[in-house]
Amino acid sequence: MSAPEATHPLAAVATPGLRGAAGVAPLRVSLPVRETVQVMVRRGREEAFAAAMEASFGMAPPAPGHTLAGGAVTAIWIQPGGFMLTGAGPGLAERAALAFVGLAAVEDQSHGRTTITVSGPAARAVLARGCRLDLHTRAFGPGRAAMTQIAHIGCLLHQVDDAPSFELTVFSTLAEPFFHWLVEAGSGDGVVIA
Amino acid sequence: MARYSGLRILGEGFRGNSGWQPAWRKPAPKASYDVVVIGGGGHGLATAFYLAEVHGIRNVAVLERGLIGQGNTGRNTTIVRSNYMLPENNNFYEHSLKLWEGLEQSLGYNVMMSQRGVINLFHNDAQRNAALRRGNSMRLNGIDAEIIDREGVKAMCPIVDLDNGRYPVMGGLLQRRGGTARHDAVAWGFAHAADARGVDIIEHCEVTGMIAEGGAIQGVRTSRGEIRAPKVGLAVAGHTSTLTEMAGFRVPIETHLLQAFVSEGLKPLIDCVVTFGAGHFYVSQSDKGGLVFGGGLDGYPSYGQRGTLPEAEHVYAAGVSMIPALGRLRGLRSWAGVMDMTPDGSFYICKTPVQGLYMTAGWCYGGFKATPGSGWCHAWTIAKDEPHRLNAAHTLDRFREGRMLDERGNGPFFWAQ
């Protein structure tokens, strides 16, 4: 038997099309397929880890509240000494495990986390219906990241560009209610699911 | 002092209501008393009343730093019940409930005790089993309890949504003798009756220190001078730690805040007390027409008597989830009280490390219903210098001995109880 494609947690609900009102600037929602790897640096190995990160992924570990992109991989700060690496697969977890032997614990979370991208002029207003962070341009922006709760569901949020586009990474077993909330919150402007 | 009655009201009405006297005197503190009770909430006033009424100890002062009845007694959701699981608790609360049942007559004051029934809803097998265990424990101790099914819930409170919510209702544990009482009237009624029996109720008298010699209490220092007494009873709810610190010992109490809410006045809508099993929410309707409701603790220690938005949101959301018709009603006012939370959720009525110092405390968010029982047992403990059978297990030392009275198994976390 050969390894099949993984089933996306939102496969059944996130069917392409328009939800809610046919507004002029609907929220654009897509489901990028990502590998997501959690990295937790060992005590006292921060410098060696940074060097390994530079060597293997071409970037430094991002500062608290920030992301850094090195080629196809983005590193997101999630906790003191903790990062999420995301990128197109396959094999990111193995790469990270190899790169960080003795320097960090590495856990593949590709199936455990589900990423939803939201984009468009309405994005901030829609997110504000559940997100308690200040996402105004003066307070947030591309390259910024935060672990928070959105609509009472834990969420790793980071801003990708000025469209603005945000990536929302949630626990896969809660992706469906999260998605439901998002569509509901955006229904006044309309939500286009890619 | 003349007693209250319908007849007297009639007479006074004809006289322009000019003959009414203060419901309790406002005496200046004497230099000494046989017993000083600290705290003019329901528990302190009830302690004084039962000291006088049951034990004949009338040379008693109740010291209240502000106004009587303005602490938790005056800011709670007024639910009265005895549906506890552990025999140490349910027998005590049942005793209290029986005192409630005759309270109007013993006080000569209408505290508007209303036995309209308390339903605790359950939503799944595990909750139902816990309700059965609790209800059966009550029944085996001679306390009324019923298990009702969905139809039973519907019959008692038709506007509860049995099906539509996230957690459909499976049934409820009903105690018909449970209900509500008018919070303020409880304080005033005990004050009125205690005063009539000679107790001095001294408001605006804050206890600022304890006088003790050789490990025995001698009296208290107050904002109105020293007051001597060989026996002192503490009944200060969320402020217990402050007072025990004055006496030189720490207690297993953390003070947390709990909010309560009242809606605009409505014609009768909810004829019983209902508690939601799937979130923190309970509601009843006051005789004035407002829906009185509340939920869980805000989650962090506070003496601030004011709450926070997230817990309020939860309370309102749980309310609409249980009763979707509430959506169009309006919240009128919200406030909070400071709770003396214990690490097992049960109370203390006991002696303390200081001889002659007694306390009733640790009532968490459930002490209103205990008011007469607490006063009764506290008075007993003070008068006899030993606990009554009903409060023998409720010591401060039970944790040292590993004899917790943890009804729900939530463990040694004050804020989780």
Added chain:
Amino acid sequence: MTQPHRLATGGHVDRATRLSFSFDGRRYEGHAGDTLASALLANGVRLVGRSFKYHRPRGIFSAGVEEPNALVELREGARREPNTRATVAELFDGLSATSQNRRGSLAFDWMAVNGLLSPWLGAGFYYKTFMWPAAFWERVYEPMIRKAAGLGRASRLPDPDHYDAAHAHCDVLVVGAGAAGLAAARAAGATGARVILMEQDFMLGGDLLNEPGLEAWRRETVAALAAMPEVTLMPRSTVFGFYDQGVLGAVERLADHLAEPPPHTPRQRYWTIRAKEVVLATGAHERLIAFPGNDRPGVMLAGAARTYARRYGVRAGETAALFATHDGAYDAAFAIAEAGARIAAIIDPRSDSAAMQRAREAGFSVKAGSVVSGTMGGNALRGIAIGAQGSGARGDAVPVDLLMVAGGWNPAVHLASMSGAALAWDEALHTFVPGTPVQRERSAGACRGVNGIGAAAADGAAAGRDAAIAAGFAAGPDNTLPDTLAADHCSYPVWEVKGRGKAFVDLQDDVTTNDIRLAHREGFSHIEHAKRYTTHAMGTDQGKTGGIVGAAVLAEARGEPVAKVGLPRFRPYTAPIAWGAMAGQEVGKHFQPVRRTSLHAVHDAAGAVWMDAGIWKRPAYYPKREDADAWASVLREARAVRQRVGICDVSTLGKIAVEGPDAATFLDRVYANTFSTLPVGRARYGLMLREDGIVFDDGTTSRIGPERFFVTTTTAQAGPVMQHLEFHLASAWPDLDVSLASVTDQWAAVAIAGPKAREVVAGMVEGIDLSNDAFPFMAVADCIAAGVPARLFRISFSGELAYEVAMPAGHAAHVWRAAMQVGATHGIEPYGMEALGLLRIEKGHVAGSELNGQTTAHDLGLGRMLKKKGDFIGRVLAQRPGMTDPSRPRLVGLRSVDPRRQIRAGAHLLVDGRDQGWITSATQSVVDPGWIGLGMLREGEARIGSTILAANPLMGEEVPVRVVSPHGYDPENRLVRA
């Protein structure tokens, strides 16, 4: 249809838009821009409600949220909203409203007889009576009181609308869009600060809406604000509370001005606002005066009459009198005169003033040194009596149909007070104003006693600028402000005009000056006691117009100044807010999120009946057509496991990756048993205690590598265990180098259990020798399952030979299907939570109902697991005497003596009539058909073999049960090790 009291021109109503509405079944017409109150007045409707206790006729008293009288039931059916203030309800086409709290018609309410009984229904009368006979309270008195009390009727139908929540952040929040608020927002906005301006009204302007001469400034300012990119204007938004740390709550009404919300539009939105600085520009509420008959329909606040005339183009009366106590009030007389009413008299207790002179010049009859000493009329005002100030005499009667009352201003200090600021007494204004701020907050305009539009605007502009500077911005350009001559608003303090008849300090709750005095006489002399005893300021208006008047009456009785008496504490909400709005979106089905395993669709396809396990949905069982009932399905599934093989989704178990050089040391400390000795490739059952020695959780932990462990927890405790581990790492052992990652969602897991389990697993797993020697009980290894990378565990909860396959969640459905395919020849069946429960009860494994936070390891028969050496959480306190007391209930097995008689969890165990324990779990058995259970029983071990009673008095059951070992099924564990 005509609107006889509507002016031809002027104001902010759109006469071209006609809106039809009904009140008490009669149809009327109004205009866009009207409130229900202004439209009713335009149509000459003056009697709108009945009072709370005495059922006295009441009319529209104010033009805003402070309204005590004009409360109606708005809309019908499921959308009925009781107690809606007509004075702020925006008119829409088709609106219907009904008067409330009456028996009979509004004009003839037979409950009005209560008015005659008032000497006996004074403050607190119910506390003194209704006590005898005792049984009557519940059955007679209380239902009577409750029916009489209360205001409107709630709909009993589910609210059909939905609500929304949203979060805001700003540098400066301005509350109130009157002259002060508009100027504040503009000044703050000019600095570049992010500004939010919230106004509860549907129009921005506050009192400016009554000033035609300043309309140009208002429009220009609003337009300028709208053009500022960082300024957000939010009309129809009530800021209801000021909380800690600069957080305020508000409700925005998105659809209350429409018949019903358009598609995809919530009715209201609840806002949480985090503001660096706050400007409160909430204006002031006009104060009533307590004179006999001050509640008759036709008695109205002066500012309200002015607002009806100027803003709504409505003449609130034809022949009017003004009872003024300050110069600022006189504009009401001019306004109503301009509107075509005749001014019959202006009554003013003062001897003379600038405004009095101007009024005389305008030809009005000004009665200086006078007060209104009474009113005449029935359901409407017909006249007033005018007496000399201080004389107590009733004086001359003057026929009027409108009496405008201006007792002075009560600054709207509610939010400032809620923010923690003490209130300060202003001797000149005879009122309370906000004291020194505690939070980053400032008041501006009328809400701090700065009256007059020009002064208020200047005050607002300064406050807005200061707030922005305090938030870190540099001052922007100044803006032009309205330049008006301010009338003197310092009122002459006339709180009460004594005389015969009821003088109300609280119109809604029917609290009279005599009630306040009675409270004082009975010792309720503190304002908080007096409030509670009389219910003064406890109505839906919370005493906005009369609260301070009651305090003043009390002050007089006490012989002390009002400043000393103070006001009752202000609390949220500044105005009542819809329950639905506070509840937001997460209600009903969305009260909590539904957590689903990656096999959810698979179970659905298999016809699973779902059950809630915390927020998870889990299959309870999978009914088949031939199953007679649910028990038949459960027994069938369990039998499949005992006899053949079954498969079950166990993905909900918590999974934690514990890694690092100190991982083993750490686990030794958090578990009661030892993990450092566990070889790589093996799993061990672990028992975790709380620090108090009570069992916290259990689960299997596997050693994946020398420094890598895979910990599983129970479903319910996954979160708490993670937090427990993190807490102890941070607080007790910060020296340990261990990292924790929750991998619950990453790994799905299925249990494959039963005598044929090995065959099924062998048919789908590659890379492992499954022989008992190579892969014994408690072995763990990575593998390929059905082509996907997986991890295989040989562990068993059912008591059968069993495996668990864990795989990345996205592959779980594929693996499940493969197992079903391979298992088909072995008769595999999926089993749900019910069968899982049955199997573990038969086997004697404890679960949530035994690990209930009250049991020790010893209670559960697991005492021997506690290691003898080394520290671990719970070790010390588990040794307390009460925890090791031999009389504690112990885990036992139970079996119904008559196999057909059901026993239930929650029944108590009676030995010789004494309550000795309870049943924790119960089920039917498949191994030995009949009802069995687990329970906690005092002296449990000693009682094995005896027969006791399972008593369930709640359900009238008493069932003899035999006490047996909890480990009745395969006690030697031969099957699981086979």
Added chain:
Amino acid sequence: MLRIPCPHCGARDEIEFTYRGDATVARPGPDAGVDAFHDYLYLRTNPRGWQAEWWQHSSGCRAFLKLLRHTVTHEIRAVATATETLEVPGA
């Protein structure tokens, strides 16, 4: 509503955090007896004033923090990471 300044994440709403008790008590060492553990687990100063307390940024970076918070005003005066010490001023 509390706005808690997480040293790692910035100011966040209280709902992202979980209170975890008095931070001035420390778990006794392995040789301590029942009394020491009893005091650690159960006895509280419970001040009406400044309290050092544990909070976890549970919906954020998951760090355990020490807060110096006033139990009447709710003011937060200082925040420290788990290994730092907080001076608790007198009432």
